[in-house]
Structures are given as C-alpha cells and as structure tokens.
Amino acid sequence: MITFQFLDWLWIVLFVALMIFFGIYFYRMGKRSQSDFFLAGRGLPWWLPASSVYATHTATDTPIWVAGVVYKYGFAGLWYAFFSAWCAISAFVSTRIFRRSLAYSQAEWQSLRFGGLGAELLRGWLAGWQVFMNMFILGWVGIAMGKLCQMIFGWELWMGLFIFTTLGAIYVLSSGYWGVVMADFQQGVIALLIIVIVSIWGVVAAGGPDEIIAKLGSYNSSVEWEVPNEWKDQQAMIRVSDVETGKPIAINSESFAIASSISKDAQSKLESRATTLIKSKETHAGEILFPTNVNKLQAGEKYTIVWASDDSYNRVNIDASVDSGISWSRVASHHFNGQSWRLNFFSFTGMFEGQFPVAWFVTMMIIALIGGFGMGTSIDWYPEAQRIQSAKTVRDASYSIWAGSALVLIRNSIWAAAIIGFFVLYPGIAKSGEYEMAWYRIGFEFLPVGLVGFLFAGILAIHLSTVSTHLNLGALYATRDFYHHYVNPKASEAMLVKVGRIATFVLLLGSFVFGVIIGEEITAWLIFALWIMAAGVWLPNILQVIWWRFNSWGYLSAWIANLGLSWLIVWILPRFGVIPALPDYLQFWILIVLNAMIYLPVTFFSKPEDMDHLVAYYVMSRPIGFWGPVRKEAEKQGLIATT
Amino acid sequence: MSFIRREWTSADADDWHKEDWLAIIFSTISYITLVIGTALSFLTITIGFVVLAIGIVSAGIMMWIIDPKLKKISNEYEKKQKDYLRQLEDIQRWEVEK
Known part of the structure; x- marks a missing residue:
C-alpha cells in the first residue's frame, strides 16, 4: 500500500x-x-x-x-x-x-x-x-x-x-x-x-543508460521455467547445451528437490536468490547457478533458471530431467546466452524455433x-x-x-x-x-x-x-x-x-x-479478444474494401465461421488432444485458410451486389483495389471522368 | 514532369497513384524507425539517434509527397459532402431505396 x-x-x-x-x-x-x-x-x-x-x-x-x-x-x-x-x-x-x-x-x-x-x-x-x-x-x-x-x-x-x-x-x-x-x-x-x-x-x-548496458553485458544467463505439476516429490536436474553441436555446456552436478508445496517465505527467498545469482560476477562457465541441490522448488510454480554466461556460445537449449538424466524434456530452445540480447530488436531465435x-x-x-x-x-x-x-x-x-x-x-x-x-x-x-x-x-x-x-x-x-x-x-x-x-x-x-x-x-x-x-484473468481474455477472435475475418476485412465481387453473404459467413473455428482451433481441439497446442502465429494462418474455404465458395455461389448500389458507393468513396467493372459502369453513366 | 507530382486536378486526385504508394512506404519506414530509434535513444545509444532521425525525416518526406494530393481531395470532397450527408440520412431513415 x-x-x-x-x-x-x-x-x-x-x-x-x-x-x-x-x-x-x-x-x-x-x-x-x-x-x-x-x-x-x-x-x-x-x-x-x-x-x-x-x-x-x-x-x-x-x-x-x-x-x-x-x-x-x-x-x-x-x-x-x-x-x-x-x-x-x-x-x-x-x-x-x-x-x-x-x-x-x-x-x-x-x-x-x-x-x-x-x-x-x-x-x-x-x-x-x-x-x-x-x-x-x-x-x-x-x-x-x-x-x-x-x-x-x-x-x-x-x-x-x-x-x-x-x-x-x-x-x-x-x-x-x-x-x-x-x-x-x-x-x-x-x-x-x-x-x-x-x-x-x-x-x-x-x-543510468551506460550502467544498464554494462550490467546487461555482465549478468548471467536466465530463462523462465514452469515446473510441471506432475513432477512433485521428485528429484530433478537442469542441462544447458549448445544449439550448434548439442554438447552440454552446464549441468547440475547434484539433483534438486521438487515438493508439492513450499511456504510463501521460502518462495520469495528463491526469487531473491535467482536475482542475486543473475547479478553475481563470482561464477565460472559451465555452472548451473539456480536451482541447485540446496534449493527446493514447488511443482506448478514458475522460476528463473540461471546459468553462468559463457561468451563461447550464442544460443542454447535448456532441458530438465527427473530420471537422473536418462530422458530430458525441453524447457526452452534456441535461447540466447547472457542478457545483452535484450537490447536487440531482432534477436530471432530461429526460423520457427524458440x-x-x-x-x-x-x-x-x-x-x-x-x-x-x-x-x-x-x-x-x-x-x-x-x-x-x-x-x-x-x-x-x-x-x-x-x-x-x-x-x-x-x-x-x-x-x-x-x-x-x-x-x-x-x-x-x-x-x-x-x-x-x-x-x-x-x-x-x-x-x-x-x-x-x-x-x-x-x-x-x-x-x-x-x-x-x-x-x-x-x-x-x-x-x-x-x-x-x-x-x-x-x-x-x-x-x-x-x-x-x-x-x-x-x-x-x-x-x-x-x-x-x-x-x-485479464491477459488471457485480452489475447483471445485481440488476436484470435479477429484472425479469421482479417482477410475478409481487407477484401470488403479492395474487391468489388466480395459480397455481404461472403462477409457474413466469414464472421459466423470464425466464431466457431477460433474456439475450436485455439481451445477445444487442443484440449481434447485432437491437435497439439499450436503457436499463435500458426493458429492465425490456419484460421485464415479454414475461413477462406467457407467464405470464398459462399461469395462465388451467391449473386454479386447490385451494380447501381456498388456504383453509388464507388463514386462516393473511390476505393482502392479491384473495382474494374464498377468503375467502367460509373464511367458509362457519366458519374466519373473516363481514364 | 518531376518524379513526384505536386499539382493535381480533382479527377486525378481521386484516383490512386504512385504518390499514394510512396507515402505508404515512407509511413511504414517512419513507424518502424520511430519505435527502434526512440527506445535506443532513451538509453542514449548512438545508433538510436540516427534511427530516430531517419524516422522523423521519413515522416517529413511522406507529408511532402502526399499533402498536395490530400489537400486537393479534401477541397473537392467538401463541396459534395452536404449532398452526401443528406443521402446518408435518407438511407438511415428508410426514405430511399438503397
């Protein structure tokens, strides 16, 4: 307060x-x-x-x-x-x-x-x-x-x-x-x-600006990790490996414990510990700094994995294991080493990865x-x-x-x-x-x-x-x-x-x-409303401006189809394991294609808008794009100058 | 005739020309460079000031290209606006067949 x-x-x-x-x-x-x-x-x-x-x-x-x-x-x-x-x-x-x-x-x-x-x-x-x-x-x-x-x-x-x-x-x-x-x-x-x-x-x-840049250059590497819920009451390890060679750069020498719950006080101390270790200069390449065998994490909670920055590597994969390193599950792929990448507007992690x-x-x-x-x-x-x-x-x-x-x-x-x-x-x-x-x-x-x-x-x-x-x-x-x-x-x-x-x-x-x-739940609602609910009608919203043949039935069908498809692709099908949970950009393109398969046939199988109505709109608004037949009609009626 | 047209007739201004496309290109360059330039300049990174300057200059070029055309469109359109508004209200009140 x-x-x-x-x-x-x-x-x-x-x-x-x-x-x-x-x-x-x-x-x-x-x-x-x-x-x-x-x-x-x-x-x-x-x-x-x-x-x-x-x-x-x-x-x-x-x-x-x-x-x-x-x-x-x-x-x-x-x-x-x-x-x-x-x-x-x-x-x-x-x-x-x-x-x-x-x-x-x-x-x-x-x-x-x-x-x-x-x-x-x-x-x-x-x-x-x-x-x-x-x-x-x-x-x-x-x-x-x-x-x-x-x-x-x-x-x-x-x-x-x-x-x-x-x-x-x-x-x-x-x-x-x-x-x-x-x-x-x-x-x-x-x-x-x-x-x-x-x-x-x-x-x-x-x-100050210089100090911020210098500190980002000297800080150790970190990445967010949400400990899987099903890993409670187990011992885990973290491994960081080079993307190019696949060679491990850092690995826990001893495993750390994952509990079903820990106190709030212990939780807050873990966060402070991660912060201190990211800032720490007393580290050596090849070390996992957090979590280590002295830390106990809580299943289902988010933590920051910290490892010593090493200039010999650019991008790394981070994995975790609960079976002493026999099998590994991916925490993050193609992640940048160090913290200086945060100042780069184009710090891409790959074509499709990371x-x-x-x-x-x-x-x-x-x-x-x-x-x-x-x-x-x-x-x-x-x-x-x-x-x-x-x-x-x-x-x-x-x-x-x-x-x-x-x-x-x-x-x-x-x-x-x-x-x-x-x-x-x-x-x-x-x-x-x-x-x-x-x-x-x-x-x-x-x-x-x-x-x-x-x-x-x-x-x-x-x-x-x-x-x-x-x-x-x-x-x-x-x-x-x-x-x-x-x-x-x-x-x-x-x-x-x-x-x-x-x-x-x-x-x-x-x-x-x-x-x-x-x-x-503000963020979850916000992403759904801003991004996914609009994905399927994104292209029809452009077509209605630039293409004379796109009609009201095509546009209406795009809206109706999008309402159903967006829920299916984003939540319902992944939830029941029918399709995997897809990255948001992929969801966008899938919704674009699926919707087009509905509104394009609807447009072509229904009549074009009345030509006089289109001419009146064209003369008033002078839209950009594919309006050839409407323009010709407007010229024929003497409503606009002939080109 | 110069590459960038500065004089427009009312009929020409209503159509789409290369000046519109150039304005769009410079507008986009300006937005991208303003985002990058402002953030980097705030941290006094030298390249940030250069990028920011590119953003401001791009915005200036955009306006220089498109302003004569927009002025012409606006002037011509304002003359017809009263009639169009009357038509709009007729449609709103179901007094004409659309």
Whole structure:
C-alpha cells in the first residue's frame, strides 16, 4: 500500500475537478444533435482526434501488457505491441475511403458498401457485436483499474472499477463526444508527461543508460521455467547445451528437490536468490547457478533458471530431467546466452524455433501493416472510425490517424526503456503477474512525494480516456445502428441525444458485470479478444474494401465461421488432444485458410451486389483495389471522368 | 514532369497513384524507425539517434509527397459532402431505396 501526502491528494483533486468541468462546459454542445453527441459535429482539426487516438489506446492495462512482453523478450517484445502500425497504411488508404463514406460507424458503412438483406443483417450483427465489445473492453480496463487500486490503496477489486468508471461516465453522459475528445486532449498530455517522467526515473534508478548496458553485458544467463505439476516429490536436474553441436555446456552436478508445496517465505527467498545469482560476477562457465541441490522448488510454480554466461556460445537449449538424466524434456530452445540480447530488436531465435522465431515476426508485420488496407482488421479500428468521421476534412482524418498511432508506438518505446531498467534492478522475477506491474512499480517505488500523486492523476487520465471513448462508442452503435435505423427512423435530434445518454448508462452498468466476470484473468481474455477472435475475418476485412465481387453473404459467413473455428482451433481441439497446442502465429494462418474455404465458395455461389448500389458507393468513396467493372459502369453513366 | 507530382486536378486526385504508394512506404519506414530509434535513444545509444532521425525525416518526406494530393481531395470532397450527408440520412431513415 502507498501513503499519499497533501501534495499528492492536491494533484488528484485538481484533476477530478477538471474532468467534471469538461462535462459541464461542453454540455450545451453535446446536446445539439446526434452528430454533436457522437462526432463533435464533424468539425475537428487533425490534432484533436489524433490526441484522442493516443489517449484512448493508453489504458491502465497497456503498461501491464507492454511491461510483460518487454521484460520477457527485451526490446524485441515491442513487436508484440506493433499491431497499431496498421495505421501506417490505413491513414492513406482505408481512413481516406471511410471518411469519404461519411458513415457514423463501421456498422453503417456495411449498409453503404453492401445492399439488401445481407447488408441489414451485417449492420445489425456488427452493431450488436460492438455494443458487446465496448461493454467487454470497459469491463477489462475497469478491472485493471480495480487491480491497481488494490495494489495502491488495498481496496476490494470492484471498488476501483466502480468509482473510476463512473467518474468517466459523468462527463460522457453530459457532453457526449465533445467531452470525450476535449478531455482526451488534456488527458493525453498528462499521460505522456507522466510516462516520460516515470521512465526517466526508472532508467536513473537502474544506474543510468551506460550502467544498464554494462550490467546487461555482465549478468548471467536466465530463462523462465514452469515446473510441471506432475513432477512433485521428485528429484530433478537442469542441462544447458549448445544449439550448434548439442554438447552440454552446464549441468547440475547434484539433483534438486521438487515438493508439492513450499511456504510463501521460502518462495520469495528463491526469487531473491535467482536475482542475486543473475547479478553475481563470482561464477565460472559451465555452472548451473539456480536451482541447485540446496534449493527446493514447488511443482506448478514458475522460476528463473540461471546459468553462468559463457561468451563461447550464442544460443542454447535448456532441458530438465527427473530420471537422473536418462530422458530430458525441453524447457526452452534456441535461447540466447547472457542478457545483452535484450537490447536487440531482432534477436530471432530461429526460423520457427524458440520464443522469438522469424515466422512469428513476419506474421506480425503482415497483420499489422497489410491490415491497413482493410477496415476492422484491428480491434482498434472501431474507435478510430469514430475519430476519422469527427475530423473536419479527409486530410485531417488521415493525419489524425497517422499521428495518433505514431504517438502510441513512441510511447511503447519510452515504456520499454524503463522496463529494461527494471529488469536490471530485478532480473529474477519469473511470475508474469509480478513483472507485468514493472512500470507501475517504478513509479510508486522511486518517484518522490508529490510526484506520486501526479502519477496517480496520470493513471486516472489513462483510465478515463479509454473508459469515456468506449462508453460513447458503444452508445453510438446502440443509438445510430439499432434505435435510429431499426426502432424509430423518424426520431428527432433531441430524442436521439436522449437515447444516446440512456445507452451510455446501460453500457456503464454492463461494464460492471463484465468487469466482475473477467476478474483476475485479464491477459488471457485480452489475447483471445485481440488476436484470435479477429484472425479469421482479417482477410475478409481487407477484401470488403479492395474487391468489388466480395459480397455481404461472403462477409457474413466469414464472421459466423470464425466464431466457431477460433474456439475450436485455439481451445477445444487442443484440449481434447485432437491437435497439439499450436503457436499463435500458426493458429492465425490456419484460421485464415479454414475461413477462406467457407467464405470464398459462399461469395462465388451467391449473386454479386447490385451494380447501381456498388456504383453509388464507388463514386462516393473511390476505393482502392479491384473495382474494374464498377468503375467502367460509373464511367458509362457519366458519374466519373473516363481514364 | 518531376518524379513526384505536386499539382493535381480533382479527377486525378481521386484516383490512386504512385504518390499514394510512396507515402505508404515512407509511413511504414517512419513507424518502424520511430519505435527502434526512440527506445535506443532513451538509453542514449548512438545508433538510436540516427534511427530516430531517419524516422522523423521519413515522416517529413511522406507529408511532402502526399499533402498536395490530400489537400486537393479534401477541397473537392467538401463541396459534395452536404449532398452526401443528406443521402446518408435518407438511407438511415428508410426514405430511399438503397
């Protein structure tokens, strides 16, 4: 628990007052029309939606996620967070096309791109999906705030979720997107400031840049290991061998014990021991430093295996045995020797082997960059779509998306430098739940009195910017795509704003339910939602933009097939031993192929969209890609100049 | 005519040209180098400053290439936007057949 002083509380009170002020000040603008409540009247200069993109995608769980991958994989871990790079291409392709469509939401765009019953089904489906997703996202960022408040104040998990999500709801209910985007701007500034301050403090606490590099060069080698549950009450050994020759480099001279349980105190001493030994210079090549015969480990727990660094080897395999070395099971393959590899962005462990294979990197680059040709290839597209439409021109929309995402990527790098500093201070942490809190620990352990309160105000800014966006975005889909389009098409502007407010309130309540359901399992849910649930529709999301022949039935079938296939490939089939547990990049490609086997026949066996509908869409949006027949028809009708 | 086109007619600006592809390439280079350059510069590693500079210059070139085209597209499109918005609301309220 952390104790706040007067100055710390002052920062927090000032920040909360500022947020409430935004709600009151922009109340009048938000209530003017549906366009004001959800798009700030489509009149924003590029830097306002840009700051909103950046602030929205800086949530309380983001430093947890970035710290987790950078602590484990070094700077190469930043490629895990590179998915925002879809904006490198999107800013000049799908952003431009979407802004020209003028659709309020991605669901509405479906009914402009496709026609007839298929389009209406898609619009309804996407609207429902987005209301659910926004509630779900609110739940997981809310519970991440709950975890933080538990760490800082010792509160119950639900208290942080309830208090601070409600605070965000106050100004969203009052002023809609105007409040969101204006608050996002100042929240973005505060968040960036505190990220830079804490990260500088982290680097300094680790001894400064030169010291960090020197220490990584001198530290012993280490790798994470989860002791198998079935190894309890046995004696085990560790072996480290050279990848090239297969020759053992280090091996336990005597075995160590694995117990079914050990005390918490003993557990914490083991972690400290691993940390000390990674830092130790009094070692000799060929030694396994941890665990040794004096250590007793617990089955099912995670530990850091430590061995003396030896410059004669680059990459090693690490194995463990419980039958005195007769048979070995693999702990890690193609792992780097020493710790300097953590500063290398391209520390590949092989083409397909180890924790950072080239195949994974290539997959991530394709997903991140090529996804920019499509709409909805990333979960972040949906809030971005709202920001694109709130920009006053096509040019402003393009620059806002490019600059907002550039800031997100730069922010990740600033965090990463601090996490490398944290690793130098605490290199022996094996439990992901502990090292994922690295950036917050730097802030709360090393910042002086007064600045700790500013850090918490920054955390509030990070949290509120995300919460407010998803409250307003979920309400947009509920109001525009459900209520207005299907329930009451003749609704007045005042009525639509009123329904927007009611939808915001319902989303708030729903988020509490989801937050409590998600509880402590944030990371597992996050990976499933961000990565796997989107894999099968990644290519259809591009095809709908670049290929005229792709129709609503093909797209709808891709969505339905993906929902079933992703559960099968990721969880159900591996669980029953039908297929092995596959690496995530392989799951992605399998889902791409399996889905294509469903939506491509559906597309070709169903009729193309009505040509007049496609021509109207083409003339308005001018999409990129394979639109030859539609363009010819548009030229024939004299709607665009002949080339 | 120079390799990079700086003057656009409204009809041409609406189509896709090599300038769009060049902007995409420089945008991608910029993102990758900003990620690497910022992290390494934060640890005052010399190559980090060089990579960061490449990222900033790439962003500048990207804007120099694409800005005239984006300006033209925006100016032309704003003239038609009012009509398009009216059509959009008609579809939303089921007042026209889509």
